[in-house]
Amino acid sequence: MHTEDFDARYHDLDAQSDDEIIGLIFDAQAVGLAATRTATAAIAAAASALANRLRSSVTGRLIYAGAGTSGRLGVLDGAELIPTFGWPAERGGFLIAGGLDALVKPIEGAEDDASAGTTETQALKLGADDAVIAISASGTTPYTLAVCEAARADGALTIGVANNAPCPLLDAAEHPIAVLSGAEPIGGSTRMTAGTVQKVTLNLLSTLTMIRLNRTYGGYMVDVLLTNDKLKARAVRMICEITTVDADAARAALATAGDNTKLAILIAKGVALDDANALLARHDGNLRRALAATAG
Numbered sequence: 001m002h003t004e005d006f007d008a009r010y011h012d013l014d015a016q017s018d019d020e021i022i023g024l025i026f027d028a029q030a031v032g033l034a035a036t037r038t039a040t041a042a043i044a045a046a047a048s049a050l051a052n053r054l055r056s057s058v059t060g061r062l063i064y065a066g067a068g069t070s071g072r073l074g075v076l077d078g079a080e081l082i083p084t085f086g087w088p089a090e091r092g093g094f095l096i097a098g099g100l101d102a103l104v105k106p107i108e109g110a111e112d113d114a115s116a117g118t119t120e121t122q123a124l125k126l127g128a129d130d131a132v133i134a135i136s137a138s139g140t141t142p143y144t145l146a147v148c149e150a151a152r153a154d155g156a157l158t159i160g161v162a163n164n165a166p167c168p169l170l171d172a173a174e175h176p177i178a179v180l181s182g183a184e185p186i187g188g189s190t191r192m193t194a195g196t197v198q199k200v201t202l203n204l205l206s207t208l209t210m211i212r213l214n215r216t217y218g219g220y221m222v223d224v225l226l227t228n229d230k231l232k233a234r235a236v237r238m239i240c241e242i243t244t245v246d247a248d249a250a251r252a253a254l255a256t257a258g259d260n261t262k263l264a265i266l267i268a269k270g271v272a273l274d275d276a277n278a279l280l281a282r283h284d285g286n287l288r289r290a291l292a293a294t295a296g
Contacts, residue, residue: 012126024037032181032193040180046175051212053157060129065110065147067097069191070135077202085215086223097143117146131157137190139167148172163194226259235261243268
């Protein structure tokens with residue numbers, strides 16, 4: 001496994017200057033990121049399948065699974081879908097080796113517990129409406145592999161993200177994504193280059209999925225949850241820029257829409273609240289198509 005290799009370039013890493021150490025670590029990250037581009041076709045295919053699966057019902061769940069750094073990155077990506085894209089919290093979930101305590105401290109031996117991965121997956125009662133993203137730098141982590149296998153056996157869509165290939169996780173997943181990040185500057189410390197690459201891969205995968213689920217308009221996060229003043233101000237700016245109304249009219253539309261930015265945009269364009277709701281429902285939440293339907 002390349003992520004476990006000891007690279008001769010770093011044999012005297014501790015003897016280098018601060019600037020040299022930073023440069024070597026930075027360069028390793030850059031090489032890993034460059035390798036991510038070779039996986040973009042696999043990421044796009046997985047995102048298309050994921051969007052299709054999640055739009056097939058109003059209850060299908062997106063579950064992230066992993067151990068250690070990989071598990072924590074999955075939690076980070078999944079949790080941020082809620083405020084950024086308005087993804088319903090009840091339609092997300094996490095399986096991390098050792099449980100939620102593992103988010104803030106290592107749980108010894110948890111990643112080796114394949115039986116826990118199977119049991120915890122089966123407890124979710126996954127089915128054909130659900131999807132699992134399983135993440136493992138080595139691609140061999142017993143817990144993560146067991147989750148992927150159990151989820152697929154239960155009919156869920158499975159996506160595997162690994163930094164080595166070939167590996168068991170990529171064989172087990174319906175949609176394998178191999179991002180070959182190479183050896184770490186500190187051998188086996190996959191919180192570094194592999195972790196960076198995993199974060200970027202998850203960014204690409206989940207963002208494209210949310211775009212295809214009609215939760216954006218251009219570069220605007222029009223399904224954002226307005227949970228603080230900064231986000232409310234951002235929503236006002238979005239409404240102003242998309243509809244060309246002034247800030248007062250944008251705030252009034254937002255108030256009428258109950259802080260729903262998509263609805264507020266249609267209202268600012270002169271659509272009544274009930275009609276705006278109907279337009280979005282008719283167009284599966286796609287604001288671009290809803291706006292086009294108001295033209296003329």
